[in-house]
Amino acid sequence: FKDEIKEFNIGIIGAGAAGLFTAMILDYLNKNYNLNAKYEILEANDEDRLGGRLYTYFFNVKDNEERKHQYFDVGAMRFPEIKTMDRTFQLLDKVGMKAPVNPKDPQPGDLITYYMAGKNCPKLYNGVQTIDTNITAKTFGITGLSETIAATNPDELIAEKISYWVKLYPKDPALFWEGLTSEVDQFSVRQYLTNKGFDYNTIEYLETIESGNRWYDQGVSEMILESIDFDHDKPWKCVEGGAQQIAKHMLANLNPESFLNPDRPVLFKKSVKAISYVQVPEEKPHGHDGTKCGSRYRVQVNVRGEDAPRTYHTVFNSAPLGAMQHMQLEGLNLDWDVKRAIRNLGYGASCKVGIRFKTLWWLKEPYNITEGGVAKTDLPIRTCVYPSYNVHDDDPDREHRNEPGVLLASYTWSQEANRIGALIDRATDKTSSTEDEEELKELLLHDLARLHTPTSDPKNPFYDPNDAYQKTYAFLADQYLDHYAWDWYADRHAVGAFAYFGPGQFQHMYPAVTKTDGKHVIIGEAASAHHAWVVGALESAVRGVYQFLFKHSKRSTAAHKATEAYNNDKIPGPFGPLPYEYDRTKEVLVPGDLPCV
Ligand code: PHE
Numbered sequence: 340f341k342d343e344i345k346e347f348n349i350g351i352i353g354a355g356a357a358g359l360f361t362a363m364i365l366d367y368l369n370k371n372y373n374l375n376a377k378y379e380i381l382e383a384n385d386e387d388r389l390g391g392r393l394y395t396y397f398f399n400v401k402d403n404e405e406r407k408h409q410y411f412d413v414g415a416m417r418f419p420e421i422k423t424m425d426r427t428f429q430l431l432d433k434v435g436m437k438a439p440v441n442p443k444d445p446q447p448g449d450l451i452t453y454y455m456a457g458k459n460c461p462k463l464y465n466g467v468q469t470i471d472t473n474i475t476a477k478t479f480g481i482t483g484l485s486e487t488i489a490a491t492n493p494d495e496l497i498a499e500k501i502s503y504w505v506k507l508y509p510k511d512p513a514l515f516w517e518g519l520t521s522e523v524d525q526f527s528v529r530q531y532l533t534n535k536g537f538d539y540n541t542i543e544y545l546e547t548i549e550s551g552n553r554w555y556d557q558g559v560s561e562m563i564l565e566s567i568d569f570d571h572d573k574p575w576k577c578v579e580g581g582a583q584q585i586a587k588h589m590l591a592n593l594n595p596e597s598f599l600n601p602d603r604p605v606l607f608k609k610s611v612k613a614i615s616y617v618q619v620p621e622e623k624p625h626g627h628d629g630t631k632c633g634s635r636y637r638v639q640v641n642v643r644g645e646d647a648p649r650t651y652h653t654v655f656n657s658a659p660l661g662a663m664q665h666m667q668l669e670g671l672n673l674d675w676d677v678k679r680a681i682r683n684l685g686y687g688a689s690c691k692v693g694i695r696f697k698t699l700w701w702l703k704e705p706y707n708i709t710e711g712g713v714a715k716t717d718l719p720i721r722t723c724v725y726p727s728y729n730v731h732d733d734d735p736d737r738e739h740r741n742e743p744g745v746l747l748a749s750y751t752w753s754q755e756a757n758r759i760g761a762l763i764d765r766a767t768d769k770t771s772s773t774e775d776e777e778e779l780k781e782l783l784l785h786d787l788a789r790l791h792t793p794t795s796d797p798k799n800p801f802y803d804p805n806d807a808y809q810k811t812y813a814f815l816a817d818q819y820l821d822h823y824a825w826d827w828y829a830d831r832h833a834v835g836a837f838a839y840f841g842p843g844q845f846q847h848m849y850p851a852v853t854k855t856d857g858k859h860v861i862i863g864e865a866a867s868a869h870h871a872w873v874v875g876a877l878e879s880a881v882r883g884v885y886q887f888l889f890k891h892s893k894r895s896t897a898a899h900k901a902t903e904a905y906n907n908d909k910i911p912g913p914f915g916p917l918p919y920e921y922d923r924t925k926e927v928l929v930p931g932d933l934p935c936v
Contacts, residue, residue: 615670
């Protein structure tokens, strides 16, 4: 090429899974295709928050430095070993995260078993508590349902209505995607289930049991995708030392030869204020490829507190869409549909609260919740996750037996997350629970005590559940050490927990959020077909890098070769192949390409 680009200057916004993975893909292409892309990652948070929604909170453990497992995963925490997630596991392998050498003593970053369903996990709805696994509405005396609905397991009720899509997915993901977006995406879960013959009470009941309030007003596509991810009998994994280890391992894996700044792949506390195009004078006025002016433009990023803007050939913007909307983007001349997508695409709310107790009481008598799993209730805490990393900490041969341990006391979604969020102290610099969270603490202990108190005792005719509850409450209050609560919507750099699209949004807005001129590329789990999973972030990065290569394939031999390699499925996992929903034959650059001012 006459005016070939010999070195690319790349800006990556966000050091979460998508941003870090983009850097890894560029490293790969630099090494194997001589791409010569140099990058820097601008991260708005502090260094201790590397990883975005890969975030592990460690309790202050000064009293007991040695003890492991004084943490919980505030963000991503569990990884199903299903085909959809292959890329995630390929990445983990690549960055050296493997099964522990000594299964009895896993080290930070090792992949360990995550117990999705455990033993003796309680359920409490409508004031009725049980540890039975095969539940129906009858178990809880839930009224207003037909005889058959009330007598059938709720999982089965849902599975039957979506089985067509769930079965099609493994057979032909591309066809699945096309059918899903064109045929059912327009419906909310509520509408879809109504069309399939469920009445109002049934739908409300299923929403309560299966997810969070108002979740069924979101798109049915999300619910189908979610079911594919959750409803299988494949094993799950989590990360010893917390999922934030993934970000740390990815960072450590980056190649210094690709860094724009020596030794510093990520620049922390760099909050982006504005992004715009800027004309670079020394470039030739007409790209030889016939584009009127596109190739003479660079992307300029203004960082808060910095006088001079930073200028790049391409910017990969992985800010969650709520945070992206807060940026000044006028200078990008985005099309209406792209602006609309950034503003409108649905995000889920989610809160997590971890409590550190004096002992791992749930592992012991009379609870015997010895294999992790989830407890569920209609009380405000909604779900309580028994961590998988500490299930053996109370085994007789353990050195630190009977010492403090962490429970993920509440994991909420949607409206119920917002309600828990109202009780969380939003001081941004808080490092642990504060006095302002007394009411939250009280609610947590109350709900946990109710959830862990049986409604009846067949062996004891004089059993009084209220009396038993009082005792459990007193016991838990005594066990309590401290808690840490997090509301993802209140985090200014996240502005939501994860994308969860509304009806019609995959069909009508997803194409907009993933279209690009190859210079400002939106990535991140929201711009993927796997919301709320690391794999979505990774796929978006692969798609984004491909779009960047495609855009520049007429001005760079290396980009051209790499584009071809992607087109011929020559790029190995985890860096390839292109995600199934990305149709390269419909490659759209923003109409009008770059602004010609
Ligand atoms: N991946 C997350 C979890 O395992 C969140 C999620 C929410 C996934 C909604 C799918 C749908 O909890």
